[in-house]
Amino acid sequence: MLAIAPLLLDTHRNTWLQESRLDRMGGGLVVDKKEYVMTVSSSPFVCRELDLEQGLLLIGGPEFDFDSFPALAEQFLTQIDATVVERELNADLHVWLIDFEGCRLMLKGEHYAGALWLEWLSPNDSETLAFLATLLTG
Numbered sequence: 001m002l003a004i005a006p007l008l009l010d011t012h013r014n015t016w017l018q019e020s021r022l023d024r025m026g027g028g029l030v031v032d033k034k035e036y037v038m039t040v041s042s043s044p045f046v047c048r049e050l051d052l053e054q055g056l057l058l059i060g061g062p063e064f065d066f067d068s069f070p071a072l073a074e075q076f077l078t079q080i081d082a083t084v085v086e087r088e089l090n091a092d093l094h095v096w097l098i099d100f101e102g103c104r105l106m107l108k109g110e111h112y113a114g115a116l117w118l119e120w121l122s123p124n125d126s127e128t129l130a131f132l133a134t135l136l137t138g
Helices: 069-080 123-137
Strands: 002-010 015-023 029-037 046-051 056-060 083-089 093-100 103-110 115-120
Touching: 046 123, 056 123, 069 083, 069 093, 069 103, 069 115, 069 123, 103 123, 115 123
Parallel strands: none
Antiparallel strands: 002 015, 015 029, 046 056, 056 115, 083 093, 093 103, 103 115
16 A cells, blocks of 8 residues: 655755655555655745845855856846846955846855855945845745
Protein backbone atom coordinates (compact mmCIF):
# COMPACT_ATOMS: atom_id res chain seq x y z
CA MET A 1 0.00 0.00 0.00
CA LEU A 2 1.46 3.36 -1.01
CA ALA A 3 0.40 6.51 0.84
CA ILE A 4 1.67 9.92 -0.17
CA ALA A 5 1.83 12.51 2.58
CA PRO A 6 1.07 16.17 1.91
CA LEU A 7 3.81 18.55 0.84
CA LEU A 8 5.84 19.98 3.71
CA LEU A 9 7.54 23.36 3.54
CA ASP A 10 11.26 23.40 4.34
CA THR A 11 11.82 27.15 4.79
CA HIS A 12 15.51 26.78 5.56
CA ARG A 13 16.27 25.32 2.14
CA ASN A 14 13.40 27.12 0.37
CA THR A 15 11.95 23.89 -1.02
CA TRP A 16 8.91 21.72 -0.69
CA LEU A 17 9.39 18.19 0.58
CA GLN A 18 7.08 15.31 -0.17
CA GLU A 19 7.29 12.22 1.97
CA SER A 20 6.28 8.97 0.31
CA ARG A 21 5.64 6.09 2.70
CA LEU A 22 5.56 2.49 1.61
CA ASP A 23 4.08 -0.06 4.02
CA ARG A 24 5.79 -3.39 3.62
CA MET A 25 4.54 -6.79 4.68
CA GLY A 26 7.08 -6.88 7.49
CA GLY A 27 5.55 -3.82 9.12
CA GLY A 28 8.43 -1.44 8.37
CA LEU A 29 8.24 1.97 6.71
CA VAL A 30 10.46 3.28 3.95
CA VAL A 31 10.57 7.07 3.65
CA ASP A 32 11.56 8.67 0.36
CA LYS A 33 11.90 12.47 0.27
CA LYS A 34 11.56 14.31 -3.03
CA GLU A 35 12.30 18.01 -3.42
CA TYR A 36 10.24 20.48 -5.44
CA VAL A 37 10.98 24.09 -6.25
CA MET A 38 9.05 26.38 -3.95
CA THR A 39 6.67 28.59 -5.87
CA VAL A 40 4.66 30.24 -3.10
CA SER A 41 7.34 32.81 -2.25
CA SER A 42 6.49 36.08 -3.91
CA SER A 43 10.04 37.37 -3.72
CA PRO A 44 13.57 36.15 -3.10
CA PHE A 45 14.52 39.53 -1.60
CA VAL A 46 13.35 40.84 1.77
CA CYS A 47 14.07 43.75 4.07
CA ARG A 48 16.42 42.63 6.85
CA GLU A 49 16.92 46.01 8.49
CA LEU A 50 16.14 49.66 7.87
CA ASP A 51 18.39 52.30 9.44
CA LEU A 52 17.13 55.74 8.44
CA GLU A 53 19.74 57.53 10.59
CA GLN A 54 22.54 55.98 8.54
CA GLY A 55 20.53 55.83 5.32
CA LEU A 56 20.80 52.05 4.92
CA LEU A 57 18.40 49.32 3.89
CA LEU A 58 19.91 45.86 4.42
CA ILE A 59 18.47 43.28 2.05
CA GLY A 60 18.18 39.56 2.57
CA GLY A 61 18.25 37.37 -0.50
CA PRO A 62 19.92 34.48 -2.27
CA GLU A 63 23.60 33.83 -1.70
CA PHE A 64 25.96 35.29 -4.26
CA ASP A 65 29.63 35.47 -5.08
CA PHE A 66 31.74 37.97 -6.99
CA ASP A 67 30.78 36.61 -10.41
CA SER A 68 27.08 36.03 -9.72
CA PHE A 69 26.39 39.50 -8.27
CA PRO A 70 25.39 41.19 -11.56
CA ALA A 71 22.66 38.63 -12.29
CA LEU A 72 21.42 38.77 -8.69
CA ALA A 73 21.40 42.57 -8.69
CA GLU A 74 19.48 42.68 -11.97
CA GLN A 75 16.92 40.30 -10.46
CA PHE A 76 16.57 42.58 -7.44
CA LEU A 77 16.22 45.69 -9.61
CA THR A 78 13.53 43.97 -11.65
CA GLN A 79 11.66 43.15 -8.44
CA ILE A 80 11.63 46.78 -7.28
CA ASP A 81 11.28 48.18 -10.81
CA ALA A 82 14.50 50.22 -10.73
CA THR A 83 17.17 50.82 -13.37
CA VAL A 84 20.96 50.97 -13.37
CA VAL A 85 22.53 54.35 -14.03
CA GLU A 86 26.17 53.45 -13.45
CA ARG A 87 28.23 50.44 -12.29
CA GLU A 88 31.49 50.49 -10.39
CA LEU A 89 33.56 47.47 -9.53
CA ASN A 90 36.05 47.50 -6.66
CA ALA A 91 38.25 44.68 -5.39
CA ASP A 92 35.53 43.07 -3.27
CA LEU A 93 32.60 45.46 -3.56
CA HIS A 94 30.06 46.05 -6.31
CA VAL A 95 28.62 49.59 -6.28
CA TRP A 96 25.74 50.48 -8.59
CA LEU A 97 24.05 53.83 -8.87
CA ILE A 98 20.38 53.08 -9.48
CA ASP A 99 17.26 55.06 -10.22
CA PHE A 100 14.03 54.21 -8.42
CA GLU A 101 11.12 56.41 -9.50
CA GLY A 102 13.40 59.43 -9.96
CA CYS A 103 15.34 58.88 -6.74
CA ARG A 104 19.03 57.96 -7.01
CA LEU A 105 20.31 55.33 -4.58
CA MET A 106 23.43 53.21 -4.26
CA LEU A 107 23.05 49.43 -4.47
CA LYS A 108 26.05 47.73 -2.89
CA GLY A 109 27.05 44.11 -2.65
CA GLU A 110 29.99 42.64 -0.77
CA HIS A 111 30.41 38.99 -1.65
CA TYR A 112 32.72 37.88 1.17
CA ALA A 113 30.12 38.83 3.77
CA GLY A 114 27.20 38.03 1.48
CA ALA A 115 25.84 41.51 2.19
CA LEU A 116 23.46 43.40 -0.09
CA TRP A 117 22.18 46.85 0.78
CA LEU A 118 20.83 50.16 -0.49
CA GLU A 119 22.21 53.53 0.62
CA TRP A 120 20.69 56.94 0.16
CA LEU A 121 22.64 59.79 -1.42
CA SER A 122 20.80 62.41 0.60
CA PRO A 123 18.73 62.42 3.82
CA ASN A 124 15.87 63.62 1.61
CA ASP A 125 15.72 60.05 0.27
CA SER A 126 14.67 58.54 3.62
CA GLU A 127 11.03 58.24 2.54
CA THR A 128 12.11 56.26 -0.51
CA LEU A 129 14.15 53.84 1.61
CA ALA A 130 11.22 53.47 4.00
CA PHE A 131 8.88 52.76 1.09
CA LEU A 132 11.26 50.15 -0.34
CA ALA A 133 11.48 48.51 3.09
CA THR A 134 7.68 48.12 3.15
CA LEU A 135 7.78 46.83 -0.43
CA LEU A 136 10.30 44.18 0.58
CA THR A 137 8.40 43.07 3.69
CA GLY A 138 5.08 42.57 1.91
